[in-house]
Amino acid sequence: MKILALQGSPRPKKYTQMVLDKFLEGVASKGAEFEIIFLAQKKIKPCTGCYHCWFNTPGVCIHKDDMPEILEKMKSSDVWVWATPLYHFGMTAYTKLCLERTMPLVEPFFIETEGVTTHPARFPEQRAKKMVLISVCGFPEVDNFTALVENFRLLCRAGRRDLAGVLLRPGAESMAFIEKLGKKGEEVLQGFFRAGQEIVEKRKISKEAEELVCKEWTKNRVGFREMANLFMTIHLEHAERTRRGEEKRTLEEVLREDMRILLGGMAVTLKPEMAGDLKATIQFDVSGRQAGQWYYEIADGYCAFREGQLDLPTLTIHTPSEVCLAISRGELDGAKAFMEKRYSAEGDLSLLMRLKSLFGPM
Numbered sequence: 001m002k003i004l005a006l007q008g009s010p011r012p013k014k015y016t017q018m019v020l021d022k023f024l025e026g027v028a029s030k031g032a033e034f035e036i037i038f039l040a041q042k043k044i045k046p047c048t049g050c051y052h053c054w055f056n057t058p059g060v061c062i063h064k065d066d067m068p069e070i071l072e073k074m075k076s077s078d079v080w081v082w083a084t085p086l087y088h089f090g091m092t093a094y095t096k097l098c099l100e101r102t103m104p105l106v107e108p109f110f111i112e113t114e115g116v117t118t119h120p121a122r123f124p125e126q127r128a129k130k131m132v133l134i135s136v137c138g139f140p141e142v143d144n145f146t147a148l149v150e151n152f153r154l155l156c157r158a159g160r161r162d163l164a165g166v167l168l169r170p171g172a173e174s175m176a177f178i179e180k181l182g183k184k185g186e187e188v189l190q191g192f193f194r195a196g197q198e199i200v201e202k203r204k205i206s207k208e209a210e211e212l213v214c215k216e217w218t219k220n221r222v223g224f225r226e227m228a229n230l231f232m233t234i235h236l237e238h239a240e241r242t243r244r245g246e247e248k249r250t251l252e253e254v255l256r257e258d259m260r261i262l263l264g265g266m267a268v269t270l271k272p273e274m275a276g277d278l279k280a281t282i283q284f285d286v287s288g289r290q291a292g293q294w295y296y297e298i299a300d301g302y303c304a305f306r307e308g309q310l311d312l313p314t315l316t317i318h319t320p321s322e323v324c325l326a327i328s329r330g331e332l333d334g335a336k337a338f339m340e341k342r343y344s345a346e347g348d349l350s351l352l353m354r355l356k357s358l359f360g361p362m
């Protein structure tokens, strides 16, 4: 089996590629051959709609660019994997350019397929009987992909191809911190790997693999949006400082050390089943390099993260930012650091003891 991946992201090392790599690892583990074409690196002119490839030079386009070579590869492969990020609820322009230029692969005649009108395939050796769609997007809801999936369903119907799998990854930018996503991150990547194995072994991707890869990172959409906005704020601040020549660290380095990401990120991981009907506020009185005042408001199984100072918090934690960050990285044991008075707390200390069980891995 020969698999051709048409990679339509202009960012060759981001999340479309991350999930495609996992999928192709699965493909390779079952001994199938694959090739990736990075469409953004190819010269592909847009279809002019002149129909030369149908009437004047049947099967041959007027353009002289990289597309004839891509069409040859498409003709000799068994599965086309279209891997595109979601751009404006559809495919990227690079993907669309390539798709439109597949016109030479069909003849102009109208035929009936599955009760609808379509064109016949031009080349008898045209092999690809199957297509797989892989897509990633920024928003957390999977229904953002609706129009894209429908587009590929119709393409498959027209080409009499089987849409053998649809692998969608919403909230993909979170994969910048794949190690922080813990088990969830591993499961998603494992899902792509499994899908790659299945396409080779069973010629079809199972519903289970499709469901595994698109699982939402968190049911807490409010928290997800708040975290995303925190990230946007820090990104903007970093860009501004860099412009002024005041920042030498990369954005990644800054994010890994930012107290707001640490505390805000932890807030999103509140386990509603552990919180039950807990109603409490926790003040973080942070000193040291990243001094500041932040607080949590826990109610209805949700934890809001805010900047500021409360009058009467249920619990107050006084800590240097360095200590807090070291605990979060696992370099310092929280209970031991408390005994050693590296940070202190006042108010409801039983809540302090519950923190570890209330919040999940980031």
Ligand SMILES: Cc1cc2nc3c(=O)[nH]c(=O)nc-3n(C[C@H](O)[C@H](O)[C@H](O)COP(=O)(O)O)c2cc1C
Binding pocket: 009, 010, 011, 014, 015, 016, 017, 085, 086, 087, 088, 089, 090, 136, 137, 138, 139, 140, 144, 172, 173
């Ligand atoms: C021009 C443009 C349009 C986008 N449109 C959407 C969109 O409609 N829905 C969405 O959830 N994300 C959208 N995004 C976010 C991307 O899908 C997301 O950043 C994805 O990770 C990009 O893929 P990549 O990581 O392979 O570059 C858009 C991004 C860009 C640059």
